[in-house]
Amino acid sequence: MNYPAFPLYPGKYALPAVPDPSEHAAYVRLREPAATLADLDGVVLTYQQHVMHYACSRYWNRQLEGWVRGELRVLEYRSRILGICGGFGLGAPVAALVLEQLGALGATxxxxxxxxxxxxxxxxxxxxxxxxxxxxxxxxxxxxxGPAPYAMPSSDLTDHLARILRARTTEVRRGTGWSTDAPYRETAAEVAHYGAADVLTADMEAAAVFAVAEHRNIDAAAVFAVADSLVDRRARQNSPVTRNALHVALEAALVALGDTARASQRPGDEALR
Structure with a gap:
């Protein structure tokens, strides 16, 4: 029996789309004519609401209501102006949608x-x-x-993020993740197979974020706090160590985005900020 390929329409990744994310930016600018994220040094995407609350409790911030799906805030961190976006849900499709909207408004x-x-x-x-x-x-x-087993992040941003984390904590690993849309269909056979291939983690969004970022010329990286295990099954708990690790990861992400922006800034740009 012949099964259809995926996606169903062959070669679609190379074809132009009918809807374009610039339409979203234009819609936002009907209400906010000056709406832009091009002046931000970067944006953190987070999937846990307590990470958003942690950032807002520590740093000056203001909300950009209605600019993207979910909650988007700008915050001041060590003299840099960054964004943090959360509250939009879980999974590859919504992460891709939010990243498209952020990119259309100028996030890089x-x-x-x-x-x-x-x-x-x-x-x-x-x-x-x-x-x-x-x-x-x-x-x-x-x-x-196009067809390939992996989606790749920005090497420079990933390298810098890893260096920052390793300077802050010894509990840091770096390696391959397995992104899947079906968290309740992760099988023992897959866990054993990917584990034997030195894949470290399972998540839902990283491959999609990396793919959209590559397609749209956005620098992207991803960092995880381990919350549970699929090897010797330990279900997710409200663990203080995971919560603290997320906060450490957030702080490192803010530093990495600020440093990357500073390194790419042209002479004289600082006077414009």
């Missing part, structure tokens, strides 16, 4: 901060993992990139 650097499940017995809750490539076992990335 993004780091996702979220949780993941461990695929390695020694990788415990509260440890931090920087994802340097993501297995494309979700659907979104295949609509943006």
């Amino acid at each position: 650097r993004v780091i996702t901060v979220g949780t993941a499940a461990s695929l390695q017995r020694e990788l415990r809750a509260g440890e931090i993992v920087v994802c340097d490539r993501a297995l494309r076992d979700e659907g979104v990335s295949h609509h943006y990139l």
Whole structure:
């Protein structure tokens, strides 16, 4: 029996789309004519609401209501102006949609901060993992990139994020993640297979974020706090170590985005800020 390829329409990743994210930016600017994120040093995407609350409790911030799906705020961190976006839900499709909207409004650097499940017995809750490539076992990335097993982040931003984290904590790993749309269909066979291939974590969004970012020329990176295990099954709990790891990851992401923006700034740009 012949089964259809995915996506169903062959080669669609190379074809222009009918809707364009610039339409979203134009819609926002009907209400906010000056709406732009081009002056931000970067944006953190987060999937846990307490990470947003943590950032807002520590740094000056204001909300940009209605600019993107979810809650978008600008905050001041060490003299840099950054964005943080959350409250939009979980999974590759919504992460891709939000990244498209951010990019259409001018964002050029993004780091996702979220949780993941461990695929390695020694990788415990509260440890931090920087994802340097993501297995494309979700659907979104295949609509943006040609056939390949992995989606890749920005190497420079990922390297810098890893350096910052390693200077702050010893509980940091770096490696491959497995992105899947079906968290309740992660099978023992897959866990054993990917674990034996040294894949560190399972998540839902990284491959899609990397694919959209590559397609739209956005620098993207991803960092996870381990929340549970798929190897010797330990269900997710409201663990203080995971919560603290997310806060450490957030702080490192803010530093990395600010440093990257500073390094890319042209002479004289600082006077414009």
